[in-house]
Amino acid sequence: MGKDGIWDEDGLDGGVPAAFSAPLLARLRALAASPLGPAPLRGDALAWLAVALAGGIWLWFMLPRPPGMAASLLAALLALGLAIASPWRGAHPGLALPAAFLAGLALAGLHAWSIPTRALPANAGQVALTGRVERVWRAAPTRMRMVLRIRGLSKLRKRYWPQRVRLTLAASKGRGLRDMPLPGDVIGIRARLSRLPRPVEPGAHDPARDLWFSGIGALAFAYSNALNITSRGCESCSWSLRLERNTEILRRAIRARIARTLGATPAAALATTLLTGGRGGLEANTRESLRLAGLAHILAISGLHLSLVAGAVFWLLRALLALSPALALRWPIKKLAALAALLTALAYMRISGNSIATQRAFIMLAVMTLALVLDRPAITMRNLAIAALIILASRPEMAMRAGFQMSFLAVMGLIAAHETLTWARRARGWSVIPAAGIFARLARATGLFIAGLLFTTTIASAMTALPVAAHFNRLAAYGVLGNLVALPLLTLIVMPFGFLALLAMPFGLEGPCLQVMDAGLEGILWWSARISAMPHAALILPGRAPWAIGLAAAGLVWLLLRRDALRLAGCIPVLAALAAPPATRPDVLMDAYAHLAAVRDGQGRLVPTPGRGGAYVLGRWLRHDGDGASPRQARARPGWTCRGSLCVFTSRKRKVVHLSAPPWRARKRGRTEMTPGDKAALERACRDADVVLSARPLRGMCKQVPVRIGRFDVWRNGAHAVFFAPSASGGAGIRTSREERHGRPWAPPPLARRKVLLSPAGR
Numbered sequence: 001m002g003k004d005g006i007w008d009e010d011g012l013d014g015g016v017p018a019a020f021s022a023p024l025l026a027r028l029r030a031l032a033a034s035p036l037g038p039a040p041l042r043g044d045a046l047a048w049l050a051v052a053l054a055g056g057i058w059l060w061f062m063l064p065r066p067p068g069m070a071a072s073l074l075a076a077l078l079a080l081g082l083a084i085a086s087p088w089r090g091a092h093p094g095l096a097l098p099a100a101f102l103a104g105l106a107l108a109g110l111h112a113w114s115i116p117t118r119a120l121p122a123n124a125g126q127v128a129l130t131g132r133v134e135r136v137w138r139a140a141p142t143r144m145r146m147v148l149r150i151r152g153l154s155k156l157r158k159r160y161w162p163q164r165v166r167l168t169l170a171a172s173k174g175r176g177l178r179d180m181p182l183p184g185d186v187i188g189i190r191a192r193l194s195r196l197p198r199p200v201e202p203g204a205h206d207p208a209r210d211l212w213f214s215g216i217g218a219l220a221f222a223y224s225n226a227l228n229i230t231s232r233g234c235e236s237c238s239w240s241l242r243l244e245r246n247t248e249i250l251r252r253a254i255r256a257r258i259a260r261t262l263g264a265t266p267a268a269a270l271a272t273t274l275l276t277g278g279r280g281g282l283e284a285n286t287r288e289s290l291r292l293a294g295l296a297h298i299l300a301i302s303g304l305h306l307s308l309v310a311g312a313v314f315w316l317l318r319a320l321l322a323l324s325p326a327l328a329l330r331w332p333i334k335k336l337a338a339l340a341a342l343l344t345a346l347a348y349m350r351i352s353g354n355s356i357a358t359q360r361a362f363i364m365l366a367v368m369t370l371a372l373v374l375d376r377p378a379i380t381m382r383n384l385a386i387a388a389l390i391i392l393a394s395r396p397e398m399a400m401r402a403g404f405q406m407s408f409l410a411v412m413g414l415i416a417a418h419e420t421l422t423w424a425r426r427a428r429g430w431s432v433i434p435a436a437g438i439f440a441r442l443a444r445a446t447g448l449f450i451a452g453l454l455f456t457t458t459i460a461s462a463m464t465a466l467p468v469a470a471h472f473n474r475l476a477a478y479g480v481l482g483n484l485v486a487l488p489l490l491t492l493i494v495m496p497f498g499f500l501a502l503l504a505m506p507f508g509l510e511g512p513c514l515q516v517m518d519a520g521l522e523g524i525l526w527w528s529a530r531i532s533a534m535p536h537a538a539l540i541l542p543g544r545a546p547w548a549i550g551l552a553a554a555g556l557v558w559l560l561l562r563r564d565a566l567r568l569a570g571c572i573p574v575l576a577a578l579a580a581p582p583a584t585r586p587d588v589l590m591d592a593y594a595h596l597a598a599v600r601d602g603q604g605r606l607v608p609t610p611g612r613g614g615a616y617v618l619g620r621w622l623r624h625d626g627d628g629a630s631p632r633q634a635r636a637r638p639g640w641t642c643r644g645s646l647c648v649f650t651s652r653k654r655k656v657v658h659l660s661a662p663p664w665r666a667r668k669r670g671r672t673e674m675t676p677g678d679k680a681a682l683e684r685a686c687r688d689a690d691v692v693l694s695a696r697p698l699r700g701m702c703k704q705v706p707v708r709i710g711r712f713d714v715w716r717n718g719a720h721a722v723f724f725a726p727s728a729s730g731g732a733g734i735r736t737s738r739e740e741r742h743g744r745p746w747a748p749p750p751l752a753r754r755k756v757l758l759s760p761a762g763r
Helices: 018-033 045-062 069-087 098-113 205-215 240-264 267-277 284-293 303-322 324-330 334-353 356-373 379-392 396-399 400-430 438-472 480-508 511-532 546-561 564-580 615-625 632-634 666-669 674-684 711-717 735-740
Strands: 125-140 145-154 164-170 187-193 216-224 229-230 472-478 537-542 589-590 597-600 606-608 640-643 646-651 654-659 691-694 707-709 720-726 732-736
Touching: 018 396, 045 098, 045 379, 045 396, 045 546, 069 098, 069 640, 098 379, 125 164, 125 240, 145 187, 164 187, 164 284, 187 732, 205 396, 205 615, 216 732, 216 735, 229 646, 240 334, 240 511, 267 511, 303 324, 303 334, 303 356, 303 606, 303 732, 334 356, 334 438, 356 379, 356 400, 379 400, 396 400, 438 472, 438 480, 438 546, 438 640, 546 564, 589 691, 597 646, 597 654, 606 615, 615 735, 632 640, 646 674, 654 674, 674 691, 707 711, 707 720, 707 732, 711 720, 711 735, 732 735
Parallel strands: 164 216, 654 691, 691 707
Antiparallel strands: 125 145, 125 187, 145 164, 187 216, 187 229, 472 537, 589 597, 589 720, 597 606, 640 646, 646 654, 720 732
């Protein structure tokens, strides 16, 4: 091998005769120069490395059994060896892509196994807990949430104490959510402590994973009248907690100013969301209207908002500095304005909640600002790859989140489209037609603005369609139309005047700016209501198999990163994934808490058990099915025949029996066992049943039934899915969420409550 890491002209590393090695070298050079060789990836090499790293991380999370610490260390050593041996040269990746893939696999494992979060292994019931508030935010108009670092916990053995708990505080009757604690305060409260939530069905999103990676090991719920703030102030806090406390004080002051000026209206709640972060003040119907109109992205403080704020500061400050000839000639005012814009974006990120999505957007903005300061092109695929590598190296689990995937795919699509149009314009000599006269120039500028907005909205919507469909199973049918009107209002009116209102608040002059901002938001809400009321505004898509989603993602990446004629080959896997049939859906489902079950009828629709509980879980089941019915509409479907707590469903020559939980008052008194009457009725119903589902312990009953799922089965294994064989005489297959979460650090095996709680003697 030569000095620069490529093959020598006279032989393979000088160790093979030239006569023998020449044909081989010729073939290698031809392969490297061919369209299918590694060299003509023809995209930025760093972007391909970021994709390979994300692919390795994705594989670790998708494997049936996660590799342990030893396997992760071995993958890290292999990645290091491949990186050293890689003949890197320009766009020739050589072994760098496999090295990055193995590095992602190792990074995900090492990061997961090194996190010290302790997850609660059993529901503890009512406990008295004491903790210091680290974060507090509004989750809904009548609910607050906070993250507590635990100081004291009754009834629970200390070795099972979670380090942090997410507490949900609901407004009790006659008392609102006033006088909420600040970060740094110490509170005491009696709350119901439970394990981290489990997936709604096997293969569904695991909410415990995101909470666990955030350091949260349990959930708690209480009413506001149970809250007792035992200590106010932050004398012994860390600097980060002091910063969070001061920022929260500032947020509340901003919210109070907005409420005083605009009142309690949906537009005022949306203004609070855009300026201080958090969506809790928005009513459910407002959020749903924005989602159906394709405008849900404006609720997340991310790249759009940071870019608007930073861009406004950059333009305004550069214009002001340019007014002075001395400054404009002696100082790099463009770079100074860019640095000031970055600092403003940092302040806005802190005020708006400092969420993961905002941090991701800030890193991308910081990389682009640094490129501008160093006199490099700011918006390039390389800068996007640097931002992705920084995020994945620090938080590998971000690769699995919808926000990360949507953000980077959208920006990647916009950059690729911009580069393609730039090359086409230069190659074909396209130019903007000159316009004479002020009206002609104004018309041309307006036309270009509308065309650019329509183009960018279409590209961003197309790129984010895959993660949106994969994670949420629905698309906004008129999203482009919704953004066509809402984005100009947001860009030209809402965010500029909102930023001016923030600057004017210290002087008490924010009123006019907030009024203008309110007018723009009223226009957005009016337009979203019109769009969401259109027929078929939401496209409900059935779930796809992971291989189809991965195939579509690979095709999109190929389409965006290639820079040659083979770019369009990426359409083939995308079209193949679209043509793939939906994932096979279960015939019977039972949730992770034995509160809800559903059976598929002769028309292929899920029919849930009667009752009112489990609306969220049922909604997710219906959406995974591609069923646009609401939970209430699904419950109205015929099929179940009930007598007391025992229900029977017969369809497709299959009989399913469901025994519901006892009444709430009986459960509160600890009476969960079946009465003699329940046992006799259940035995009669089980005589010719194919499946029996019970929210109570079966205790060996109905042994002749092929599929028996009782309370303890659900407690041990989580949600169950039953798949019937095609023939009526065939058997049934069972999948559980426990099988797919086995060995994950955020899903410890459940323990009986008596093993977690203290003994009566207090030991």
